[in-house]
Amino acid sequence: SKVKVAINGYGTIGKRVADAVALQDDMEIIGISKTRPNFEAKTAAMKGYNIYAPADKIDSFKNDGYTIAGSIEDMVKAADIVVDCTPGKIGVSNKALYEKEGVKAIWQGGESKDIAPISFNSEANYADAIGADYVRVVSCNTTGLCRVIYPLDQKYGVEKVRVTIVRRGGDPGDIKSGPIDALVLDPIKLPSHHGPDVKTIMPHINITSAAIKAPTSFMHLHVLNIQLKTECSAEDVKNLFASRPRIRMIADGISATAQIIEFGRDLGRPRNDMWENCVFRDSVSVDDGELYFFQAIHQESDVIPENVDAIRAMMSLEKDNLKSIEKTNKSMGIGF
Ligand code: NAD
Structure with missing residues (x-):
């Protein structure tokens, strides 16, 4: 039988994880939770997901014409994960509930690393999550960094990574975040937490990061500078990246995040999602023994396939990470 998955929190990440899980033949969505009857609740109902709500909000959903399957506690009880x-x-604050009901749980990168004993990336440490009860899928930026650093370290050895992250100010549907017109040093004290968060997955990597918030909603942009332990050419690195399952080499005249999103639209992707790291192919350079490149990270979607793989590992559905990655990629259309 299929693994029963519940989605607690149906926002930017939750709605995408729900749709990705629904595509898997070894998992099913038994329900999603909403706290308010807004447009996202409406689309969840249209897609046929069972909607659960906080016990004290069920009446307000019913008054708005929704069918509610039960409380969030009921949803957690009915789930395997x-x-x-x-x-x-x-x-x-939901951890006690999951523990009480004996249900496995995955948290996202906005939680502290201490929430779960394992921080997760599909390529770098899938095996650590096999059979685990609690896992944190790291943030969009950390996921994007792991996807390039891991294969470089495997093949050439990484001496030191320096990354500057130009962060999107808010997601497209977010009407509260900013800036509207500024570049904000966030944080002003260096390093930012982003690079060091990579160490929760690869503790031996020497990495430092700086981050700037910019008035854009499409994607984050990483400016990377990496010292490798063995010599290689830009061509070698391009070939290595092109061979990875969740890196897309961006070319064809694209030199901006806006054009990548337009490309996603033209590809007909759901919500124009670009689940792969978007490495600007022509930026990949080696100078004086150091590697440089730009990559764009679609913050709303890059962690989605990692959540699917994390479920597969935790439920012991697949022991081989590359097989899980391939299965997830194929079902979602990643790589096409
Ligand atoms: P979001 O605000 O878009 O969605 C969160 C949803 O949870 C909302 O629908 C909200 O109504 C609901 N909610 C709030 N309190 C709840 C509760 N107590 N019980 C159930 N539902 C509740 O947030 P998001 O951007 O999807 O972020 C979710 C997590 O993913 C965070 O940890 C975030 O750091 C992480 N993340 C976000 C991004 C991104 O760029 N948006 C990328 C990677 C990881």
């Missing part, structure tokens, strides 16, 4: 996609620092 919960993917917690509530806002950062809220997910921790």
Whole structure:
């Protein structure tokens, strides 16, 4: 029988994880939770997902014409595993409920690394999550960094990584975040937490990062500079990246994040999602023994396939990470 998955928190990440899980032949969505009857609740109902709500909100959903399957507690009880996609620092308050019901749980990168004993990336440490009860899928930026650093380290050895992250100010549907017109040093004290978060997955990597928030909603942009332990050419690195399952080499005249999103639209992708790291092919250079390149990270979607793989590992559905990655990729259309 299929693994029963519940999505607690149906926002930017939750709705995408739900749709990706629904595509898998070894998993099913038994329900999603909504706290308010807004447009996202409406589309969840249209897609046929069972909707659960906080016990004290069920009446307000019913008054708005929704069919509610039960309380969030009921949903957790019915699940084998919960993917917690509530806002950062809220997910921790659900831990006691998951523990009480003996249900496995995945949290997202907005939670502290201490929420679960394992931080997860499909390529770098899938095996650590096999059979695990609690896992944190790291943030969009950390996921994007792991996907390039891991294969470089495997093949050439990484001496040191320096990365500057130009972060999107808010997601497209977010009407509260910013800036509207500024470049914000966030944080002003260096290093930012982003690079060091990579160490929760690859503790031996020497990495430092700086981050700037910019008035854009499409994607994050990483400016990377990496010292490798063995010599290689730009061509070698391009070939290595092109061989990885979740890196897309971006070319064909694209030199901006906006054009990548337009490309995603033209590819007919759901919500124009670009699940892969988008490495600007012509930026990949080696100078004086150091590797440089730009990559764009679609913050709304790059962690989605990692959540699917994390479920597969935790439920012991597949022991081989490359097989899980391939299965997830194929079902979602990643790589096409
Ligand atoms: P979001 O605000 O878009 O969605 C969160 C959803 O949870 C909302 O629908 C909200 O109504 C609901 N919610 C709030 N409190 C709840 C509760 N107590 N119980 C159930 N539902 C509740 O947030 P998001 O952007 O999807 O982020 C979710 C997590 O994913 C965070 O940890 C975040 O850091 C992480 N993440 C976000 C991004 C991104 O760029 N948006 C990328 C990677 C990881």
